[in-house]
Amino acid sequence: xxxxxxSPRYKVTKRGQDVALRCDPISGHVSLYWYRQALGQGPExxxxxxxxxxxxxxxxxxxxxxxxxxxxxxSTLTIQRTEQRDxxxxxxxxxxxxxGTDTQYFxxxxxLTVL
Amino acid sequence: AQSVxxxxxxxxxxxxxxxxLRCNYSSSVPPYLFWYVQYPNQGLQLLLKYTSAATLVxxxxxxxxxxxxxxxxxxxxxxxAHMSDAAEYFCAVRARGGNEKLTFGTGTRLTIIP
Numbered sequence: 001x002x003x004x005x006x007s008p009r010y011k012v013t014k015r016g017q018d019v020a021l022r023c024d025p026i027s028g029h030v031s032l033y034w035y036r037q038a039l040g041q042g043p044e045x046x047x048x049x050x051x052x053x054x055x056x057x058x059x060x061x062x063x064x065x066x067x068x069x070x071x072x073x074x075s076t077l078t079i080q081r082t083e084q085r086d087x088x089x090x091x092x093x094x095x096x097x098x099x100g101t102d103t104q105y106f107x108x109x110x111x112l113t114v115l
Numbered sequence: 116a117q118s119v120x121x122x123x124x125x126x127x128x129x130x131x132x133x134x135x136l137r138c139n140y141s142s143s144v145p146p147y148l149f150w151y152v153q154y155p156n157q158g159l160q161l162l163l164k165y166t167s168a169a170t171l172v173x174x175x176x177x178x179x180x181x182x183x184x185x186x187x188x189x190x191x192x193x194x195x196a197h198m199s200d201a202a203e204y205f206c207a208v209r210a211r212g213g214n215e216k217l218t219f220g221t222g223t224r225l226t227i228i229p
Contacts, residue, residue: 004158031215040124042205042219043159056216091158095215101147101166104217106158 002026004107006092012113013082021077021110025094032075033104034067037089049075050098082114117142117208121220129228134178134193136223138206141187148189149207149217150180159205165189176200201227 005024013019025032031050035043045059051072060066064082069075079086089111093104122137140146147166151159163174170182176199180191189206203224207217 033216035217035219040221042207042221043217045216045218048215059216093159098215101164103161103164106151106160108156108158 004092004094004105006090006107006110008110009108010111010113012115014115015082015084017082018078018080019082019112021079021090021112023075023077023092023094023107025073025075025092026096026105029094029096029105030098031095031102031104032069033093033095034075034077035091035093037091037109039088043091046077079112082112084114087112087114117146117210117218119206119208119218119220121204121206121223123223124221125224125226127226127228128196130198131195134191134196134200134225136191136204136206136225138180138189138191138220139187140189140206140208142208142210144211145182145184146211147209148180148182149209150174150178150189150191151205151207151219153203153205153222155202162191162204196225196227198227198229201225 007022033048034046037043047057049069064080067077089109091109093106095102095104118141120139149164150162163172165182173179206220
C-alpha cells in the first residue's frame with residue numbers, strides 16, 4: 001500500500017512569500033504529525049492531529065506557522081511571510097491508532113529553501 | 116520532559132565488524148524508545164521500538180537494542196556490518212501516556228569501510 005506522501009518534495013521561495021506544504025497520510029491513520037529537521041539535526045516536533053483536531057501545537061515556532069487537517073485526512077502546514085531561518089526539511093508522519101506504542105510512519109519530506 | 120543523547124555524530128566501522136550506536140535517555144519515568152534509520156533522500160524508517168515488553172528488542176535488517184533502566188540507555192547493535200547499513204540513525208523517545216510526540220536525538224551517521 002501507499003506510504004505517507006508529501007508535496008512538493010522541493011520548494012524554493014523568496015523571503016516574505018507564503019508557502020503551503022501538503023501531507024497525505026496512510027489511509028485510515030488517525031494521527032498525523034509535523035516535524036522540522038534542520039541540517040545535521042534530528043527532527044523536531046511542530047504539531048499533531050488526532051482526526052481533524054489539533055492536539056498539540058506547542059512546537060510551532062511562532063504565529064507565522066499554522067496547520068490544519070479539516071477532514072481528518074490530508075493536512076497542510078502553512079508558513080506565512082517566510083524567513084531564511086525557515087529553511088529546513090519538513091517531515092510529516094502518521095500513525096494508525098492513538099497509542100504511545102504505535103509506530104509513526106514518515107513521508108519523504110519537503111525541502112524548503114527560503115532565499 | 117524527555118530527551119535523548121546520541122554519543123558520536125559519526126561512526127565508522129569495517130564491513131563485517133560490530134556496529135554499536137549509543138543512545139541515552141533522560142526521563143522521570145521509563146519512556147517508550149525508538150530507533151529510526153534515514154537513507155539518503157528517503158524518509159525515516161522504523162528499525163525497532165521498546166514498549167516495555169522484553170528489554171532486548173530485535174528489529175529489521177539484523178539490528179537489535181537493549182533497554183537498560185539502570186544505565187538509562189538504549190544502544191543499537193548489529194553483529195556484522197554490511198555496506199547497505201550506511202545511513203543516518205536516530206534514537207527517539209516518547210512519553211508514556213499524554214503527548215504523542217517523538218523527541219529525537221541529533222543522529223549518528225554510520226559509514227561502512229569496505
